[in-house]
Amino acid sequence: MxxxxxxxxxxxxxxxxxxxxxxxxxxxxxxxxxxxxxxxxxAGYTYTGERFQKYFADFAEKYGIRDMYSGGFYPFPTQEEFWGYWSRYIFINRYMDAPxxxxxxxxxxxxxxxxxxxxxxxxxxxxxxxxxxxxxxxxxGDYGLFQCSEPCCRKTYDNEIRIRKMLEEQKDMRVSAELIPYCPICGKPMTMNLHCDATFVQxxxxxxxxxxxxxxxxxxxxxxxxxxxxxxxxxxxxxxxxxxxxxxxxxxxxxxxxxxxxxxxxxxxxxxxxxxxxxxxxxxxxxxxxxxxxxxxx
The missing domain is CATH 3.40.50.1220 (TPP-binding domain)
Structure with missing residues (x-):
């Protein structure tokens, strides 16, 4: 054109x-x-530098993660660690006000x-x-929504209450097994409603x-x-x-x-x-x- x-x-x-x-x-x-x-x-939602160090210095030291974005693709060995990272990530980039x-x-x-x-x-x-x-x-998509990782259906779920609880109760960069979200329909693990691949739920x-x-x-x-x-x-x-x-x-x-x-x-x-x-x-x-x-x- x-x-x-x-x-x-x-x-x-x-x-x-x-x-x-x-x-x-x-x-x-x-x-x-x-x-x-x-x-x-x-608006100040930077994913590197001082802001990353302020909120993710412990993850940087333990896992070698160098910025928030790449950390989202890190192959955490357990769901407890995965949601330890993502609950913090979602909270500061979705529920905190922009600087x-x-x-x-x-x-x-x-x-x-x-x-x-x-x-x-x-x-x-x-x-x-x-x-x-x-x-x-x-x-x-929206950081404030969960979806089935499969996905088994075209539904999303508000995550604020669960995310805040994960953030409040996590220890050693992990959340408790009881807080890991699972799809209420098929029982598979939940994930974020983000358009990263073909599993994105509209x-x-x-x-x-x-x-x-x-x-x-x-x-x-x-x-x-x-x-x-x-x-x-x-x-x-x-x-x-x-x-x-x-x-x-x-x-x-x-x-x-x-x-x-x-x-x-x-x-x-x-x-x-x-x-x-x-x-x-x-x-x-x-x-x-x-x-x-x-x-x-x-």
Missing amino acids: FSKIWTKTSTKNYSEQIKCLQAALQECEAVVIGAGSGLSTA KPVYEKLLRLVADKDYFVITTNVDHCFQKAGFDKKRLFYMQ DDGWYRASQRYKEFLEQHKGLRVLFLELGVGMNTPAIIKFPFWHLANEWENAAYACINLGEAYAPEEIEAKSICINEDIGVALQKLIDRGSVQDIF
């Missing part, structure tokens, strides 16, 4: 891009937000707009920040959210729609980035904006209707807020 020279960064300076994004937010009739891991990273209020800043900018969010993030930050649950599509809530997203796009086709991409890289571009590019290209009145430190670009085909801001997302959102509310700028 796009030319071989398929991406290009903007020649406009930072201030001009911020001003253009403010204008786009002011003038659009709807905003479709596409969020990747870079948005949560900007920085980046999601709250985003909501402040779009709260009065007709918006919808599609995200590959699984940390529930949008809902915790106050975004409308019925305007969210968590495409890749439950009824997933399908309802998917349908709402499709209906939102159908209802706003032809209107002035801003596709706002935040922190999306090239790991899974087919979920957000490529569809946003395609729709911005196909819809005459649509515009595309991308905020992503080091990865802000757009295809040449939509360059004229694109806003690319190469900046930390939290910093850029604060710039928008500091310039005044979107409604009062122009």
